Amino acid sequence: MYNNTLTAALLGAVCFAPMAQAQTAYPLTIENCGVDVTFDAAPETAVTVGQAGTELMYALGLGDRVAGTSVWFTEVLPEFTELNAGIERLADNDPSFESVVEKRPDVVVVQYEWHIGPQGIVATRDQFADLGIPTFVLPADCWAKDNSTGSDGTRLAMFEMDSIYAGVTQLAQIFDVSEKGAALVADLKAREAAAIEKAAALDLDDASAVFWFSSAEMDIDPYVAGRKGPPGYMMEKLGLRNVVESDEEWPVVSWESIARANPSVIVVAEMDRRRFEADDVEKKLEFLRSDPVTSQMDAVRNDRIVILNAHSMDPSIRNVTALETLAEALPEFDLQ
Amino acid sequence: MSDLAAPRVTGRTHGLWVAQGAAILILAVLGGVVIGETPLPLATVAAVFANNIWDAGLIVDPIDAGIIWSYRLPRTLLAAACGAGLALSGVVLQALVRNALADPYLLGVSAGAGAGAVAVTILGVGGGLLGISGGAFVGATLAFAVVAMLARAAGGGSAQLVLAGIAGSQLFNALTSFLIAKSANAEQARGIMFWLLGNLSGVRWLDVVLAAPVTAVGFLICLWFARAMDAFSFGVSSAASLGIAVRRVQIMLIGAVTLMTATMVSLVGSIGFVGLVIPHAMRFVVGPRHARLVPASALAGAVFLIVADIASRMLIPGQVVPIGVVTALVGAPGFALILVRNRRWS
Numbered sequence: 001m002y003n004n005t006l007t008a009a010l011l012g013a014v015c016f017a018p019m020a021q022a023q024t025a026y027p028l029t030i031e032n033c034g035v036d037v038t039f040d041a042a043p044e045t046a047v048t049v050g051q052a053g054t055e056l057m058y059a060l061g062l063g064d065r066v067a068g069t070s071v072w073f074t075e076v077l078p079e080f081t082e083l084n085a086g087i088e089r090l091a092d093n094d095p096s097f098e099s100v101v102e103k104r105p106d107v108v109v110v111q112y113e114w115h116i117g118p119q120g121i122v123a124t125r126d127q128f129a130d131l132g133i134p135t136f137v138l139p140a141d142c143w144a145k146d147n148s149t150g151s152d153g154t155r156l157a158m159f160e161m162d163s164i165y166a167g168v169t170q171l172a173q174i175f176d177v178s179e180k181g182a183a184l185v186a187d188l189k190a191r192e193a194a195a196i197e198k199a200a201a202l203d204l205d206d207a208s209a210v211f212w213f214s215s216a217e218m219d220i221d222p223y224v225a226g227r228k229g230p231p232g233y234m235m236e237k238l239g240l241r242n243v244v245e246s247d248e249e250w251p252v253v254s255w256e257s258i259a260r261a262n263p264s265v266i267v268v269a270e271m272d273r274r275r276f277e278a279d280d281v282e283k284k285l286e287f288l289r290s291d292p293v294t295s296q297m298d299a300v301r302n303d304r305i306v307i308l309n310a311h312s313m314d315p316s317i318r319n320v321t322a323l324e325t326l327a328e329a330l331p332e333f334d335l336q
Numbered sequence: 337m338s339d340l341a342a343p344r345v346t347g348r349t350h351g352l353w354v355a356q357g358a359a360i361l362i363l364a365v366l367g368g369v370v371i372g373e374t375p376l377p378l379a380t381v382a383a384v385f386a387n388n389i390w391d392a393g394l395i396v397d398p399i400d401a402g403i404i405w406s407y408r409l410p411r412t413l414l415a416a417a418c419g420a421g422l423a424l425s426g427v428v429l430q431a432l433v434r435n436a437l438a439d440p441y442l443l444g445v446s447a448g449a450g451a452g453a454v455a456v457t458i459l460g461v462g463g464g465l466l467g468i469s470g471g472a473f474v475g476a477t478l479a480f481a482v483v484a485m486l487a488r489a490a491g492g493g494s495a496q497l498v499l500a501g502i503a504g505s506q507l508f509n510a511l512t513s514f515l516i517a518k519s520a521n522a523e524q525a526r527g528i529m530f531w532l533l534g535n536l537s538g539v540r541w542l543d544v545v546l547a548a549p550v551t552a553v554g555f556l557i558c559l560w561f562a563r564a565m566d567a568f569s570f571g572v573s574s575a576a577s578l579g580i581a582v583r584r585v586q587i588m589l590i591g592a593v594t595l596m597t598a599t600m601v602s603l604v605g606s607i608g609f610v611g612l613v614i615p616h617a618m619r620f621v622v623g624p625r626h627a628r629l630v631p632a633s634a635l636a637g638a639v640f641l642i643v644a645d646i647a648s649r650m651l652i653p654g655q656v657v658p659i660g661v662v663t664a665l666v667g668a669p670g671f672a673l674i675l676v677r678n679r680r681w682s
Binding site: 215216217218219220221254255256257259260262275276277291292293296297 | 373374399400402403405407408457467468469535537539540
């Protein structure tokens with residue numbers, strides 16, 4: 001009986017899904033980070049500025065439309081290595097305005113407003129609009145977020161995975177692949193729920209954490225995750241209290257304050273970037289274990305350190321993977 | 337210059353001055369250790385000192401102990417060494433170039449340090465061996481060498497030194513901007529700016545071991561040449577006519593200044609205001625004679641930077657304001673007050 005109901009429900013879902021996500025009707029106008037963007041047809045080519053946008057295009061099966069990529073933080077997700085190898089990389093870091101325009105893209109997919117936005121260092125959205133090139137900023141960077149203050153912007157409200165899902169859905173709509181978008185969202189949501197459930201089973205009461213991204217110099221005050229970004233969201237969902245109480249995305253907080261707050265878990269970012277000495281995850285671990293103060297912290301003494309890919313701490317579909325990694329690690333730690 | 341005829345300091349009053357100075361400095365250091373971002377009880381601080389100095393074996397939370405002995409104490413001592421070094425550099429340069437606007441960064445040292453730091457961070461010069469501080473030190477000494485050679489080629493007068501310093505600073509600042517524009521993204525530049533504005537948060541004992549001897553040697557050199565600096569205040573030719581070996585004294589003093597500023601700027605970034613204003617403030621208090629001005633400036637610089645560092649940790653709770661911002665924020669009104677009061681006296 002139960003099985004029959006389930007089968008019926010599934011059948012219903014399969015049958016109705018295509019109807020719910022009808023084909024995109026063009027011209028399509030989308031309100032995107034305070035700008036109305038209109039598409040007359042599904043874009044044939046796209047340039048991506050920001051790895052999150054690049055990987056989202058790949059995940060939606062739109063790799064063949066990507067004419068160029070830029071702003072790489074780390075290796076592409078392993079499942080896209082082959083696909084990515086065949087696509088031109090305009091720049092490892094920020095592309096120049098002209099190198100983007102030269103590709104004559106039908107849309108530019110942007111991860112961060114500080115690249116392309118009101119004060120974009122590549123260009124403003126108007127500059128692209130003047131040339132008839134629409135820009136699409138992943139909404140996670142502007143939903144309830146003020147990018148004019150704080151070095152990485154300041155969040156007005158807690159980051160939500162819904163802002164990622166909205167990005168997936170809207171991008172899918174723009175490219176007329178709404179079905180794929182819906183499937184991707186459903187998959188991510190299921191994984192998110194499973195990870196949260198796993199942590200909920202631990203019944204954490206008094207556990208806390210800090211996310212250490214990097215530091216401008218090895219001993220100097222580190223960049224750590226603020227309250228309301230994706231790491232803040234992950235901690236909240238997993239029942240961990242963030243010892244940092246800033247609304248900035250990546251505030252600088254002293255080791256003194258962090259050590260005294262004495263979080264139960266330390267999450268350190270692992271990345272390919274080698275701009276600062278502390279970008280190297282090995283150097284981070286070495287510092288934590290050798291510094292006279294941090295080496296005394298509970299998390300260090302009990303080896304409750306989780307290594308997480310840095311890119312999965314910034315808004316992207318990778319947030320779900322990060323949530324899973326954390327939910328995997330927590331049961332090992334014997335937390336209260 | 338009537339103060340030059342001030343009564344001679346007797347041995348006893350001299351000792352009193354030294355004792356008072358030492359007391360003020362110790363109080364300031366204690367303040368720097370006790371006051372921080374997170375509140376720590378005085379008893380804990382006392383226990384940590386007892387444990388480290390007399391091996392008292394008192395029970396203290398190891399994190400609290402580490403914060404006091406490994407973070408706050410070296411940080412405060414470095415602030416003292418740095419403040420004294422910068423103030424002394426200001427005294428020397430103001431005497432040598434006879435310009436009220438002379439500050440420790442006049443000789444291009446700060447601009448050179450910035451360029452060196454950027455070269456290391458962005459271009460990867462030194463292959464990871466140098467670090468930001470190492471790069472900054474190399475850049476600072478290089479910039480000074482350029483300025484010194486330019487001043488020499490231009491005739492070697494004090495006006496030439498000032499102008500060469502301006503040219504050198506502009507050159508190295510432009511180089512920094514060029515490197516940032518050429519190859520860094522915004523994030524990279526931000527890390528460097530953070531450092532350039534001055535930051536004491538990463539200070540550990542090793543930094544104190546590097547900086548304190550440099551300041552001590554600089555202080556002794558300045559004290560040794562105090563009378564020579566008095567003479568320089570009347571111009572190079574007057575100094576020469578008083579029997580001072582002008583060239584040798586200049587080289588010794590400028591060498592001391594370069595070493596001090598290059599060390600400080602490479603350890604904590606370029607902290608402004610201290611070197612420019614403390615000497616002027618102290619001239620109002622103890623008069624222009626360098627036998628008094630040198631120790632008074634060193635003490636005032638040390639105390640001032642400790643206080644500024646405490647303020648930088650307290651102004652915005654949970655966040656540290658760059659100390660360079662605080663020195664000007666706290667120092668400018670204080671200096672204004674001294675200026676106005678001095679007018680009333682004279």
